[in-house]
Amino acid sequence: MGTEQQKVAVVTGASSGIGAATARRLAAEGFSVVLTARRTDRIEALAKEIGGRAHTLDVTDRAAVDAFAATLDQVDILVNNAGGAIGAESVEKGDPADWLAMYQVNVLGVLNVTQALLPALRASGDGTVLILSSTAGLAAYEGGGGYVAAKHATHTIAATLRLELVGEPIRVIEIAPGMVKSEGFAVTRFRGDEAKAEAVYAGVSHPLTSEDIADTVAWAVTRPSHVNIDLLVVRPRAQASNYKVHRD
Numbered sequence: 328m329g330t331e332q333q334k335v336a337v338v339t340g341a342s343s344g345i346g347a348a349t350a351r352r353l354a355a356e357g358f359s360v361v362l363t364a365r366r367t368d369r370i371e372a373l374a375k376e377i378g379g380r381a382h383t384l385d386v387t388d389r390a391a392v393d394a395f396a397a398t399l400d401q402v403d404i405l406v407n408n409a410g411g412a413i414g415a416e417s418v419e420k421g422d423p424a425d426w427l428a429m430y431q432v433n434v435l436g437v438l439n440v441t442q443a444l445l446p447a448l449r450a451s452g453d454g455t456v457l458i459l460s461s462t463a464g465l466a467a468y469e470g471g472g473g474y475v476a477a478k479h480a481t482h483t484i485a486a487t488l489r490l491e492l493v494g495e496p497i498r499v500i501e502i503a504p505g506m507v508k509s510e511g512f513a514v515t516r517f518r519g520d521e522a523k524a525e526a527v528y529a530g531v532s533h534p535l536t537s538e539d540i541a542d543t544v545a546w547a548v549t550r551p552s553h554v555n556i557d558l559l560v561v562r563p564r565a566q567a568s569n570y571k572v573h574r575d
């Protein structure tokens with residue numbers, strides 16, 4: 328980055344999958360990366376590898392998020408990535424506790440971290456809030472249940488925040504991935520059942536990888552400051568909609 332001050336990027340959920348790949352990629356692009364997640368050992372190891380900083384953080388814990396924000400003296404980019412799905416039951420069979428947990432991480436988690444870091448992003452004079460939603464936030468699918476509902480809310484946070492911040496030096500970018508074969512997503516959705524998780528991708532030629540999404544994050548945040556990528560929908564070639572997936 329020449330003589331310019333190094334920009335600071337905070338990545339939530341950087342212990343696995345898309346968040347870890349994003350932390351790695353942003354470090355390679357020259358950012359000083361602050362990695363956060365609940366699994367300290369993982370973020371500490373990755374921070375060491377990429378020359379970043381690790382901070383253990385549960386994004387659903389508002390007091391912890393505020394305490395984290397107080398440790399930062401500069402934030403230029405916030406990547407709200409922490410999230411996930413729990414269960415694939417129909418609306419009729421869904422467990423309200425799962426719905427609540429998904430709302431807490433995918434919606435209130437984004438709200439908590441964004442609210443806490445907005446003053447620093449504003450103070451940077453050129454801030455970016457990036458929100459990882461999902462194609463589940465744009466259209467329903469059977470068995471999507473509480474995840475579809477939560478990610479629709481995540482999508483709406485991005486849209487609302489962009490309206491509210493217009494005129495300020497802060498971009499609001501939403502990236503909505505389709506099928507990504509990440510480290511933990513399907514395993515979490517099926518509560519640790521590896522066979523069910525693997526079946527999600529069965530016969531699909533080249534689902535997206537975490538690195539593919541990290542690539543779109545890096546591209547979106549490195550556009551010139553006046554360019555706001557409002558919404559980027561990214562799917563593998565083998566997927567034409569949430570439920571139309573080609574399997575060999």
Ligand SMILES: NC(=O)c1ccc[n+]([C@@H]2O[C@H](COP(=O)([O-])OP(=O)(O)OC[C@H]3O[C@@H](n4cnc5c(N)ncnc54)[C@H](OP(=O)(O)O)[C@@H]3O)[C@@H](O)[C@H]2O)c1
Pocket residue numbers: 339340341342343344345346363364365366367384385386387408409410411412432436459460461462503504505506507508509510511512513515537
């Ligand atoms: N994979 C897909 O097909 C797909 C598609 C569209 C969108 N997405 C979205 O992409 C994001 C990343 O998912 P992924 O596929 O990379 O899954 P993943 O490998 O399971 O990673 C999820 C990350 O979120 C973190 N996390 C979960 N709950 C958290 C909490 N309460 N506080 C802080 N961190 C938390 C996890 O870290 P700890 O467990 O260490 O806290 C982990 O680093 C999620 O928002 C997901 O909904 C995924």
